[in-house]
Amino acid sequence: MKRPSIFALSLMVIACLGCSAQNTKIDDRTSQGKLIAAKDNLSKKLLSDSSILGVGIGSNGGSEPSNELIYVYVSTDASNATLNRIPKKYKGIPVSIVKTQPFKAQ
Numbered sequence: 001m002k003r004p005s006i007f008a009l010s011l012m013v014i015a016c017l018g019c020s021a022q023n024t025k026i027d028d029r030t031s032q033g034k035l036i037a038a039k040d041n042l043s044k045k046l047l048s049d050s051s052i053l054g055v056g057i058g059s060n061g062g063s064e065p066s067n068e069l070i071y072v073y074v075s076t077d078a079s080n081a082t083l084n085r086i087p088k089k090y091k092g093i094p095v096s097i098v099k100t101q102p103f104k105a106q
Helices: 004-014 031-046 080-085
Strands: 052-059 067-075 093-100
Touching: 004 031, 031 052, 031 093
Parallel strands: 067 093
Antiparallel strands: 052 067
């Protein structure tokens, strides 16, 4: 069975932006729980900007917690001010900026 791509996994997370670590009872002491909690907190800070299209989580290919990332999807025409608001790391987790055209989770 083919594994889904990082992009597909991130889109699945974006589709659940309304879900948060608080109301899904995720144990935030685990690495996955900390990752989801950090993504939720960063989402609250960034999503008021219309150039920021979504926030997701994923991995850069490995299975170790050190390979986990937060992805911030921004419009291709996002201003430098918007891009500068996005941290390189958030709560110790690397943040990757993905420039993209607007999309709709289905």
